[in-house]
Amino acid sequence: MLAAHGLPEDLSDEEMLLPARQIGRLLEASAKSLRCPDFGLRLAQLQDIRILGPIAIAIENARTVKEALDVVSKYMFVHHDGMSISTVPHRDGPGRIELCYGFRAGPQAAARQAIDLVLGGGHRILGLLGGENYLLHEVHLPYAPIAPPASYQRSFGVPVLFRQNKAALVVSGALLNAPLPHANESLRGMATDYLQKHFGAGRDGLIARVRLAIVSGLENSDASLAKVASLLALQPRTLQRRLADAGESFEAMRDDAMREAAWTYLRSSDMALSDIAARLGLSQQSALARSCKRWFGDTPLAVRRGALQAESPALSGSRARG
Template sequence: MSVIRSAGLRGFRATVAELGGNAEEYATAVGLPTAALDADDLLVPDHAVAAALELAAHRLDCPDLGLRISYRQDLDMLGPLALAIRNSPTLADALACSSRYMFVHARSLSLGLTADPYGDPGVVALRYDGPPDMPAPVQGTDLGLGFVHRAIQRLVGERYGLRSVELPYHPPAPLRAYEEFFGAPVRVGRSAAILRMPRGLADRPLSGGDQQLHRLAMAFLAEQTAETGTSITPRVRAALRQLLGTTPPEIAAVASILSTHPRTLQRRLAAEGATFAALLDDVRREEAHRYLTTTDIPMSQVASLLGFAEQATFTRSCRRWWGHTPTALRRAEQSTLRRAEQSTLRRAEQSTQRRAEQSRQRREA
């Protein structure tokens, strides 16, 4: 199973609603958690995202749905990668870090510069590839290529010299819709999804960037995505946090996210003195404490978000973790917060009274 951050669905709910549809209905029909429609950092199957886009386009009779959604997306959806892109010295640097770290956003997507398919020495091809094990989904590819096009416009200017757009399918939408969107000729039935740009564009400096921020962002990405010679335990914890509430937190699912075999993952964890069950329990405990002390989410929903099949199982876990039921823990925390708030208010009132008294004494003097 290949996954993508739910940020890739930004704009889906609003666009579907604008067209008179129900985004939650389409998500449920293809097995997507409805929470993914409003959150950025859930990990969801990329094939389900593609299926939701295709289903919505069909039900709403909107063949250019992917292009429409791309209007509502921006670089921020890429998280720390966006920081590295925005602060890159040149467009070539921005594209290089995108190519290197695109898998942080979606493991099955790739982006890279290649030679022009027509052999024009003054043109370079920016190729966008989706999952290698499935035909290019029309709406998903339209959305991804549209997002890349608009990101380049924001970085270097609306008219960046796009020569043509190559599509690996015959889209159901009229070609004029694509040509109006991209502002360039569109060719269909080609070998890959490509934006053909002037070769010199890649060397154009980007304005407003900060080299220090770029270095920090790149260092952070490198640290977070290192694949060899580093501990597997933090990566398992991170994967579990993103799976909870969307996919059963099983070792097979985590192994798939980390591109390894479940038995290999077990061996690596054992070498670090950890077990999958213990890590899952720790992550559940941490997330449970956060939900219980910072939100008013109903207990049944908290149990579901933690991947428990029943609320009773969640209650037993809370007794094991803290010696209290989840309700008792929430009440105790709320009581502590109320006391802290009352204390803060009293101090504020006393400070106000002191300032008023000092002001009165100055006037009398």
């Protein structure tokens, strides 16, 4: 099955980097083969922070949860080349925040098992880091349940809202300033120096950081050049120059991210077309229609209709093998 999804059969090298898109497809195929719709949720229960490698050392030795999340936001591309994490206020006020997970899922990627896995793993790791300061209120997923809703309730222990406009964990606002009990400045410095040396510079590091900053911006309806540059602590002109030196352009990268986000929203959510247009930074719904014609050769409704026609039968008949 590994070879069928473009992955090496020997995975013994712990430093091997695997493409997120192929991993997403492998998870979907595994869930289908095992007749286990909650495969991603189950797998999350078997993972701990050590799966993040050198990122884990920097996280565990951060002074606060916020500092740990900053490390994750900056270097997560080392572990997952298509994901970003950002923190935004919750609509209910300062008592809650949303930890939003952005995914760079291509048009052919079926990433719902991967998203279940990532949010389940994030919930588990935050519980270990935050201890009694970690209070999960809700989970948001941008698609219909792919497993019986009871499976999600067992995994998270809180209400899980489906068909939302983002993937997010809604947690207590006090979590960010919670101190971590085993912070070690020396170990943290060694880990971040290693990450910076190996992944913080050069073309690939820059492209990955810009791509994920764009995804984060789209999650919050602002992926402008100025916004993305500010997320990267750069001046807009400096960012454009560095991308040009790397053979890329900001406009092309943003267009790619918008195309992939549009596909995800249309295929995996029931968001209104006007809301999708606004989230992508498009001025009108008609602009979304023109963009979809350019990206997919079809209308937004036709793209969405294709997802509905591909929906599997009722989940009630699905079960995991013993």
